[in-house]
Amino acid sequence: MAETPIRFGILGCAGIARKLSRAISLAPNAALYAIGSRSLEKATNFAASNGFPESAKIYGSYDAVLDDPNVDAVYLPLPTSLHIKWAVLAAEKKKHILLEKPVALNVGEFDKILEACELNGVQLMDSTMWMHNPRTAKMKEFLSDPQKFGQLRSINAVFTFAADQDFLENDIRVKPDLDALGALGDAGWYCIRAILWANDFNLPKSVTALPGTIFNKVGVIISCGAALQWEDGKVATFHCSFLSNLTMTITATGTKGTLHLHDFVIPFEEKQGSFTTSTESGFTELVTGWAPLPSQHTVMTDIPQEVRMVTEFSRLVKSVKNGGGVVEKMWPTLSRKTQFVLDAVKVSVEKGGEAVSLS
């Protein structure tokens, strides 16, 4: 007997929901079940063009999705300012939640979401897809190897993309009432997540916004960066922006090794992902070249990272359903730490680059 898949309802027809719809339909333990939009027509069109089955429920409101007793879980790609309302409501309706990032406008809001999830025995995971790429696990193996990488000393993360004029004027990510965190919440989220990931999610002792933050006319960050510092002397920097060509780079240095990759958020190619490592690098005689040379590692990813994410989330949801309510706390904890550091960067930006202590 085939396992019943986790039935997903999607709230809203955001562009990113197209990618997630495909991922849900490809995940063996998940199924596209319902789509809700404030416009029934939009929902109908979305379902038709994104592989929803004939039997899928098409709703003209988000509430209707949450009220459908057959919906196990919702994917929530709404603007960040709406997360608190709809995630809390979803939790209250016992819907498990796959939540787009940033998870909230601030940790205070996210804590209310978490409270509702805990109260209702609901699994929450944020939609940071690259965390689920098998390449990520391979890179972590390298970073955790005392012989190959040693202790982490520094990390730089860059995530930028060149938004076009329409985006810069009309996208939800440049609107103070929608995704008020702008480039920091969007691209910066990934940089902060990568930095924390490389640090085994140990929080920095302080966060300092870098000079050069750029705001749009209505005060939303469209370019910024920060420096993070740990008790033990580790340092990190990141830069995120809507104003530079697409770039997704990590450079991590350890006492013994170095890690590089240039597509950490979305791999260049769907079916494989690479990264470069070096260990105890030195020079040839007379310093005319390197010895040993760095090595490139390629990890096959026949199952795309977003499909793995949906599969893992669905597995956890299934386990909650079967086991009577035991949720996996790791994922919400990672979300909260990312948001916590992101909040601190925002505070430092607002204070003109003053260091913000996290201890």
Place this chain on the structure above:
Amino acid sequence: MAETPIRFGILGCAGIARKLSRAISLAPNAALYAIGSRSLEKATNFAASNGFPESAKIYGSYDAVLDDPNVDAVYLPLPTSLHIKWAVLAAEKKKHILLEKPVALNVGEFDKILEACELNGVQLMDSTMWMHNPRTAKMKEFLSDPQKFGQLRSINAVFTFAADQDFLENDIRVKPDLDALGALGDAGWYCIRAILWANDFNLPKSVTALPGTIFNKVGVIISCGAALQWEDGKVATFHCSFLSNLTMTITATGTKGTLHLHDFVIPFEEKQGSFTTSTESGFTELVTGWAPLPSQHTVMTDIPQEVRMVTEFSRLVKSVKNGGGVVEKMWPTLSRKTQFVLDAVKVSVEKGGEAVSLS
């Protein structure tokens, strides 16, 4: 009739002088002519093991090299604190100067060197080898292309290497009376030079040391970083350290393109150098990969960068000798700008990360 090569005298037997000796002997317009050390024995051994001709002059003092009327130019790899004394003396003896970096302990000292050079019609060039790699010119072409790269928006440079215990205790670069600028003067010099190079040597409006500077027991910087900011919103960061595995990375983002390379100071291989570019990068349908993909460019370097440097320096010296004293001002200007920014980083470090204005 073959051209007379420029006759080099080397002051001191520093490790790096071995690489330069080879470069001088490979450069078609330069010749190893003299070596001076405070120890005649060291000078003799150095000459014997570094390809000096039988006829080379071996001197037991630096003064003797400067007093030899046949020496056209000196290569000066002495500890930074000695640059002012020996570079000024060399200039006064009309010796053209190839000067190791950092060029001085501060711009004030360097200005005295420059004054002596100007007064005596002496050509000065600092020994930043990668500037002379043909790859550098190719990268600059890309960065200057309004269609392929657009306007520079951000740049991150990392130069670290894992010094061993002996280095950390005994190398001149950890001694306050020798190379007092430590990792900033050594590795940081290259990062600052790269950042300025990418910015067409326009100076930033301000420089801010990043949190996390590490000093050794005698107060010399062994790890630090800084953020630089330009009037037009461009930003740069760098990290330099003696405490991380060898890493030499540049990530530059422009409005239309991105540049990456991981061996900017010393190419992985002597005979070729690569870099990666991307232009107007975007995603495939459904954002499951990149389109277009980045492209790798390889530049053949049959003549190593340090040989090109010596050749160019010797060409300029020859032209001064032939032309009656017209020196090329560009090289000392680049040296001075690099030192100027480096000084500002040091001041910001000393002020605990306060922004230092350069305007």
